[in-house]
Amino acid sequence: MIVHFVSMISSTIVANSGPTIVDDLKGLSLYAWVFSSYTLAATICVPIVGKLSDLMGRRVFYIAGLFVFGLGTAACGLSRSMDELIVARFVSGCGGGALLALGGATLGDIFPPRERARWMGVIMTNFGIASMLGPIVGGFVTDQFGWRWAFFIALPPTLVSLVLMGVVLPRVRPYRHVTIDWSGIALLASGLFSAVLALTWGGVTYPWSSAWVLVPLAIGIGLLVAFSLHELRATEPVMTPALFRNRVFGRAVALSFAMRTAFFGLLAFFPVYLQGVLGESASASGLAMVPMMVAFILGNFGSGSLISSSGRYRLSSIAGPATTLAGVLVCAALTADSPQLMLEIGMVLVGAGVGITFPLASTVVQSAFPYRILGTANSARQFFDNLGQVIGTTVMTTITIGIFTTQLARFLDARGIGQVGEHVQGVLSSGGQASLVRFLISTGRLTPEDALSALQTSLAAGLHGAFVFAVVVSIAGLLVGFVLPEIGLRTTHE
Numbered sequence: 001m002i003v004h005f006v007s008m009i010s011s012t013i014v015a016n017s018g019p020t021i022v023d024d025l026k027g028l029s030l031y032a033w034v035f036s037s038y039t040l041a042a043t044i045c046v047p048i049v050g051k052l053s054d055l056m057g058r059r060v061f062y063i064a065g066l067f068v069f070g071l072g073t074a075a076c077g078l079s080r081s082m083d084e085l086i087v088a089r090f091v092s093g094c095g096g097g098a099l100l101a102l103g104g105a106t107l108g109d110i111f112p113p114r115e116r117a118r119w120m121g122v123i124m125t126n127f128g129i130a131s132m133l134g135p136i137v138g139g140f141v142t143d144q145f146g147w148r149w150a151f152f153i154a155l156p157p158t159l160v161s162l163v164l165m166g167v168v169l170p171r172v173r174p175y176r177h178v179t180i181d182w183s184g185i186a187l188l189a190s191g192l193f194s195a196v197l198a199l200t201w202g203g204v205t206y207p208w209s210s211a212w213v214l215v216p217l218a219i220g221i222g223l224l225v226a227f228s229l230h231e232l233r234a235t236e237p238v239m240t241p242a243l244f245r246n247r248v249f250g251r252a253v254a255l256s257f258a259m260r261t262a263f264f265g266l267l268a269f270f271p272v273y274l275q276g277v278l279g280e281s282a283s284a285s286g287l288a289m290v291p292m293m294v295a296f297i298l299g300n301f302g303s304g305s306l307i308s309s310s311g312r313y314r315l316s317s318i319a320g321p322a323t324t325l326a327g328v329l330v331c332a333a334l335t336a337d338s339p340q341l342m343l344e345i346g347m348v349l350v351g352a353g354v355g356i357t358f359p360l361a362s363t364v365v366q367s368a369f370p371y372r373i374l375g376t377a378n379s380a381r382q383f384f385d386n387l388g389q390v391i392g393t394t395v396m397t398t399i400t401i402g403i404f405t406t407q408l409a410r411f412l413d414a415r416g417i418g419q420v421g422e423h424v425q426g427v428l429s430s431g432g433q434a435s436l437v438r439f440l441i442s443t444g445r446l447t448p449e450d451a452l453s454a455l456q457t458s459l460a461a462g463l464h465g466a467f468v469f470a471v472v473v474s475i476a477g478l479l480v481g482f483v484l485p486e487i488g489l490r491t492t493h494e
Contacts, residue, residue, distance in 0.1 A: 001126045002164065003062065006157045007099040009130040010038075010073060010092065013138035017150040020142050025082045033086045035268050035393045040196050041093030042100060043386035044189045050101040050379020051238050052180065058102050058109070062165045065102070069095025070158040077151035097386070104362045104378040117313070117363040121304020124358045125297050131267070132293035139286035184238040187227035192387075195220025199394045239380050240373060248368045251484045253381050255317065256361035257388040258477030262328060262470040263354045265392030269400065269466055270347060276459045277336055278343075291344055292351035299323075299355025307363060314486050316360050321478035324353030328474045332467040336453075336460035357477075361385075367487060392473070396466035404462035411446060411454040 014021075014034060021034060049061050072092025079085035107119050138150045198217035206212040231237040243249050270292075274285035303316045327349025334343060361381055369377045440451035 001123060002157070003066065003099050003161045004103050004123055005126050005130045006066075006154060006161050007069065007096040008127045009134045009137075010069070010096065010151075010154050013134040013141075013150050013154065017138045017142045017147040020147045021082075021085070024147065025079075025085065030082045030086065033082075034089060035264075036196065036390050037086045037089040038093035038096065039264075039386055039389045039393070040193065041090045042097030043196075043383060043390060044192050045094050045097030046101040046386055047188065047239050047376075047379045047383040048185050049098040050105065050382070051236070051376050053102060053105060053379075054373060054376055055180070055236065058106055059165070059169045061098050062102055062169060063162065065095045065098030066158060066162040066165060067095065068092075069099065070155060070162070071095070073151050073154050073158065077148040100382055100386075101379045104366070104382070108366050108378065115308055116366060117304045117307035117359050118309075119304075120359040120362050121301045121308075124300045124304070124355070127358075128293050128297035128300060128355065131296070132290055136286040136290065139281070139284070143281060179236045181231075181234045181236050181238050184227060184230050184234055187223055187230055188238060191220050191223030191227055193220070194223060196390050196394070199391065238376075239383070240376060242373075243369070243377060243380050246368055248485050248487055249365055249377070249381075251480055252361045252364040252368075253384045255321070255357065255477055255480045255484060256381060257384045258473050258480065259321065259324060259354050259357045259388075260385045261388035261392035262324060262473045262477070263350065263392075264389040265396040265466065266328070266331070266347075266350060266470055268393050269396055269463060270343075272400070273334070273343065273460075273463050274340075277456050277463070278340055279456075288340065288344065289347065292347035295348045295351035296355035299352040300358050301355075303356040304359035307359060312486060313360050313364060314484075316356050317481040317484045318478070320353050320355075320357030320360070321474060321481045322353070323356065324350055325471070325474040325478055327351075327353060328467060328470045332464060332471050334460065334464065334467070336456045357481075364484075364487070392470075395469055399465040399469055400459075400462035402462070403465045404458050407458035407461045408454065411440065411450075411458075 049065070053061050069092055072088050072090070072095060075088035076085055076092060079088055103123055104116075104120065107116050107123065111119055137153065141147075141149045141153060194216040198213050198215075198220060201210075201213050201216075231239060232241055270289060271285045274280045274288055280288065299320070303320070307313045307316060327346045330342065330346035330349065334346070362378065365377050365381045436455055437448070437451045440446050440454060441448055446454060
């Protein structure tokens with residue numbers, strides 16, 4: 001739980017620091033990479049570490065993951081440019097991915113399937129606490145000491161976790177010959193990197209029709225197809241094809257993927273709405289997100305307890321996505337003039353719905369397969385969860401920036417439109433918004449009041465597009481929830 005807390009708070013603490021980082025390092029076009037680089041690295045490492053932990057034990061990967069995570073986090077705080085920060089976040093994500101891959105598998109080592117839902121609820125409640133404290137601490141630290149300390153503050157608990165894991169976690173050695181699928185690892189890592197690089201560049205750094213987008217996307221798809229074919233022949237595949245022949249696995253993963261795509265995209269952009277449209281400070285926007293995370297904790301713990309006590313999860317698979325969809329619909333109805341209470345209602349519903357769903361997928365997936373591939377099955381689910389986080393943040397960033405720029409152009413003449421790109425870099429922070437307002441005033445077409453209104457209206461329109469995307473994803477999750485087969489959860493440990 002301590003390790004999980006450390007890895008999760010590192011992600012959530014950046015949510016409210018992101019706008020200030022963009023303002024300081026001047027990199028709005030790279031904003032998605034502050035989140036996506038971490039998640040991309042974690043996505044690559046999760047299936048690899050999950051498989052290797054089945055073969056070599058969990059302990060060595062816990063220790064290595066914590067070391068790499070701490071090294072990357074320290075480098076984040078020392079970064080002098082967006083490029084350096086993105087690389088450091090990638091390194092940190094490699095360690096964080098290893099830690100995420102091991103949590104569910106370790107619970108599977110200890111508890112029988114039916115009990116895992118309760119304990120997964122405890123672990124994910126721990127995530128909720130980290131997510132609740134992260135924006136608050138991140139906002140306060142950013143306002144008082146600067147954004148770099150939002151990273152440095154995670155180092156002491158990382159060191160404590162490293163010592164504890166080195167001392168108290170038992171050594172469990174494998175009882176069979178170890179064969180590592182290095183070719184599969186290389187194909188998976190390179191394919192994912194190329195594909196997500198294209199998704200991140202598309203529509204933001206380069207047009208979707210640009211060769212800078214199409215070429216890496218084609219390479220990534222080709223490598224992932226090659227990886228899929230290779231896994232059919234591998235002795236110890238990184239992601240065994242048997243997983244995908246199981247319809248319970250496919251639908252449970254699809255449900256979890258949809259909820260993660262919507263939730264983590266929204267988690268990155270709720271502070272943008274609070275700070276950019278409503279004009280809140282980083283600290284105030286962190287406090288505004290507390291009710292959402294409280295709802296997440298309650299929904300998560302209640303759902304996990306209900307599944308463990310009843311042995312059934314059908315209610316959670318429908319109630320979770322339905323509640324999430326209701327919250328996202330409220331968010332999609334927001335305008336620049338909407339009261340903050342309306343946003344709070346939407347966030348609370350989203351938090352509760354996603355919380356209800358989170359313990360479900362891990363429990364179902366682990367119950368559908370034998371213990372010998374526990375780490376592989378759990379990490380495969382986590383892999384698709386992380387991929388959903390990358391896609392959610394990336395797509396929402398593309399939509400927001402594209403619509404924002406188009407809407408803002410309505411208030412400018414041809415000269416202003418040509419120059420707006422130079423000033424749009426810091427639009428996600430209060431300092432950058434002030435700079436953009438001054439630029440709008442300098443064009444001679446807008447008064448100070450009209451300039452601020454133009455900025456807020458344009459940003460609200462961009463965020464509306466992102467929220468509509470979340471609506472579509474949530475509907476897909478609800479449809480999958482209706483067709484998720486219900487299997488018996490074992491009460492004995494294999």
